[in-house]
Amino acid sequence: MEHAEPGLIAFQGALGSYSHEAANLARPGHAPLPCNTFEDVIEAVREGRAELAMLPIENSTYGRVADIHRLLPSSGLHILDEHFLRVRIALMSLPGTPLDAVKLVRAHLVLLPQSARFLRNHGITGIAAADSAGAAADLALHRMPGEGVLASELAARIHGLDVLARDIEDYGHNTTRFLVMGRAPDLNRRAERMMTTFVFEVRNIPAALYKAMGGFATNGVNMTKLESYMLDGSFTATQFYADIEGHPEDANVKLALEELRYFTSHLHLLGTYPADLKRYD
Numbered sequence: 001m002e003h004a005e006p007g008l009i010a011f012q013g014a015l016g017s018y019s020h021e022a023a024n025l026a027r028p029g030h031a032p033l034p035c036n037t038f039e040d041v042i043e044a045v046r047e048g049r050a051e052l053a054m055l056p057i058e059n060s061t062y063g064r065v066a067d068i069h070r071l072l073p074s075s076g077l078h079i080l081d082e083h084f085l086r087v088r089i090a091l092m093s094l095p096g097t098p099l100d101a102v103k104l105v106r107a108h109l110v111l112l113p114q115s116a117r118f119l120r121n122h123g124i125t126g127i128a129a130a131d132s133a134g135a136a137a138d139l140a141l142h143r144m145p146g147e148g149v150l151a152s153e154l155a156a157r158i159h160g161l162d163v164l165a166r167d168i169e170d171y172g173h174n175t176t177r178f179l180v181m182g183r184a185p186d187l188n189r190r191a192e193r194m195m196t197t198f199v200f201e202v203r204n205i206p207a208a209l210y211k212a213m214g215g216f217a218t219n220g221v222n223m224t225k226l227e228s229y230m231l232d233g234s235f236t237a238t239q240f241y242a243d244i245e246g247h248p249e250d251a252n253v254k255l256a257l258e259e260l261r262y263f264t265s266h267l268h269l270l271g272t273y274p275a276d277l278k279r280y281d
Contacts (some may be wrong), residue, residue, distance in 0.1 A: 008033045009180075010041045010050035016133035016155025018087060022178045023054040024154070026083040038067060042075045045183060053077060053181040059087075060175045062110060069229050069241050072270055073199045078185035079271025082195065084278040087174045089115050092136060092161040093148040099164045106135040107150035115150055118168040124148070136161060177279075181271070187248070191274035194247045195224075201239050201266040208263045209240075215259030216244065219252040224279075239266075247272055 009030040011019035020032055033050045035041045044050040055072075058064045089111055093102050104125045112119070112126040119126050129135040132151035139149050140159040148164065149155070156163045202208035216223050225243040246253040248269070261267055 007031055008044075008050040009052040009054055010035050010044040011054040012036070012038050012041050012056075014131055014133035014137055014155075016136055016152060016158040017131065018085060018152055018176065019054055019056060019178070020133070021152050021154045022056075022083050022085040022176070025085065026054065026081060026178070026180055027052060038071055042071060042077060045181065046076055051182065052080070053179075054083075055179050055181060056176050057179050058177050060173055061114070064227060069199075069227065072241075073239070073268055075181070077181040077183060079179050079197055079273050080182050080186055081180040081273050082276045082279075083178045083180060084276050085176050085178060086172075087114075087169070087176055088152065088167050089150050089169045090153045090156060090163045091115075091118075091148050091150055091165040091168055092139075092153075092156040092163050094139065094143055094145070095160065095162050097145075097148070097162060097164070101146055102148040102164065103146050105148040105150050106132075106139070108132045108135075111150045114169045114171070114174060117170045118165070126150075133158075175278075177276075179271075185269075185271060187272055189272075189274060190247070193245065193275040193277070193280075194250075194272060195243055195275045196246060196248055196253065196272045197241075197243050197270040199239055199241050199266075199268050199270065200260065200264045203263055203265050205263075212260050212263035215256040219256040219259075221246055221252055221256045245275070 007030050009023045009027050010033040011023050012035055013019045015034055023032055035044055041053045045053045056065045057068050102124055106127050106129040109128040111132055133155045136149045136151050136155040136159045153163055202212055222245040223242060227241045228238050
């Protein structure tokens, strides 16, 4: 296996995507490595072409990001940090274009309904694009008059577009949670608030999940997320993804995990890392 290229952080999407923005904020000293798919991001780190991966895992409006929970357990990577990014939508167009000249905008499908009020008030038609940052690159390349893009301000700076309006989303709470992942775990870090993430499968016995969760309640461990998803398309094989507050070496967490192991057929720790304080805002 190749030695990991220092200073590169891989993410899915084009330069200027929200994943790129999150990577810049979470690891400002790292250079970006854009990838086409989440699988490509993971492979870039596993093969040593990048040091870190930046992966979105859930969004406050749309829930969990498709396929991520399936990919993480088999990725061979470990969670090193979490980062919460407030998704701010900007309208951009070619330099010198006034706002009232924009009649059509392109953006990823999820951004269009979030900016519906602004688009309606300005008589602008929205068209779905595969990638908002990619749409910004296309606009800069093909220079279509009267067209604009909804994307991050980072995309405008990278592709030389003018920002005509900022923060045009209908609601100001849309936030995406990202995970920073690497090839080696770091269990030695300590912060005032720590998070631990793991996946598990319960044993095939009555009330196994109920009993497995009991240890967290009796030991005072706060579980902030518990999600289930099918394995290999089977309706009988279910895997659970969980986030808890605390470190595996904390006495109460250690007891809770020991009780969990008794009722599970598989338990895989994905990472222990400092909590992003924005989760408590």
